[in-house]
Amino acid sequence: MNNQQAVTADRADGATGDGERDGPRHAEMELVVVTGVSGGGRSTVARALENVGYYVVDNLPQALMVTMAELAYRSGGATRRTAMVLDVRSRAFSTDLAGAVRALRERGFRPHVVFVDADDEVLIRRFESVRRSHPLQGEGRLADGIAAERSLLAGARAESDVLIDTSQLNVNQLRARVEELFGTPDVRTLRITVLSFGFKYGLPPDADFVVDARFLPNPFWVPELRDHTGLQPDVSAYVLGQPGAQTFVSGYAELIGASAAGFEREGKRYLTVAVGCTGGKHRSVAIGEALAGRLRDAGLAAHAQHRDLGRE
Structure with a gap:
């Protein structure tokens, strides 16, 4: 479709002059339309x-697809990446999804249509496992509802850009497939926060790992280090120079590195490693910074935060 045709379509729909000028730029928006059979994995x-x-x-x-796309486009920011999920259970659902997608394209949008499907036998097992009826089943059998929905969605399936058959996929595999298709490498990467804290102030409630650095001598009892923190070179050198400190950091870096890929496969995107000492000022801060550095050296996205620094 050329620009003149796009403008003509906008005028036919009553678009404003701003809408006409926006048309060619609508293609910059990342728009995904998701539909598919009930029980296939839309959620x-x-x-x-x-x-x-x-x-x-x-x-x-x-x-409301065109209206929603226009609103998302004009809002800018995060809504420039928008996904619309269509459900056959909606009273407003019609069989003309192809027409609705065509209307989006006439406005200059470039939607990706994702259709989620699965074998009938798999769908039946899924519905039976949660003990609920199919939305189109009525007084008939579960298989009747599935057949009715397939007939209703035949056009949408034929028009889809991406067909995902979930018959042999578990939840984690389906999620990974979608992230592979629509995510960026940075978004899919596990992000690790190494959080220092003081045990006297309580454990961080969101900690996935808790590391105890209290086996190391406390710089608090060294007069020239007492008022400094683990961020300062003299304290860091003192803590990391103690017997076992480097082995401690290396061991935990290897443990977290070994489990990172598994966490990513299981869908975890944020990991918190809490490193504690008595007050969260010296040992935990120095160890936390060193551990975050080791993880970054291993190619992981890690950074250090210090919850209780400054509380003493």
Whole structure:
């Protein structure tokens, strides 16, 4: 479609002059339309898209697709990556998804249509496992509802850009597939926070690992170091120069590095490693900085934070 045709389409729909000028730029927006059979995994796809930074609108009436896309485009920021999830259970659902997608394209948008499917036998097992009926089943059998929905969605399936068959995929595999298709490498990477803290102030509630650095001599009892913190070179050198300190840091770096890939496969995107000492001023800060550095050297996205620094 050329620009003149796009402008003509905008005028036919009553668009404003601003809308006409925006048309060619709509293609810059990352727009995904998700539909598919009930029980196929639409909800998992929606959550995965949220994980990679999409603004997700669930159960959107098909008639509002163009309006929603325009609003998202004009809002800018995070909504420039928007996903619309269409559900056959919506009263406003129609069989003309192809027409709705065509209307988006006439406005200059370039939507990616994702259709989520699965074998009938798999769908039946999924519905039976949660003990609920199919939304189109009515008084008939579960298989009747699945067949009715397939007929309703036949056009949408044929028009899809991406077809994901979830018959042999578990939740984690489906999520990883969506992130592979629509995520950026940075978004899919596990991000590790090494958080220093003082045991006297309590454990961090979001800690995945808790590391205790209190086996090392406390710089608090060294007069020239007492008023300094673990961020300062003299304290850091003192702490890391103690017997066992470097082995301690190396051991935990290897442990976290060995488990990072597994956490990513299981869908975890943020990992908190809490390093504690008595007050969170000297030992935990120095060890935390050293551990974060070792993790970065190993190619992991890690940074250090210090919860209780300055409380003493």
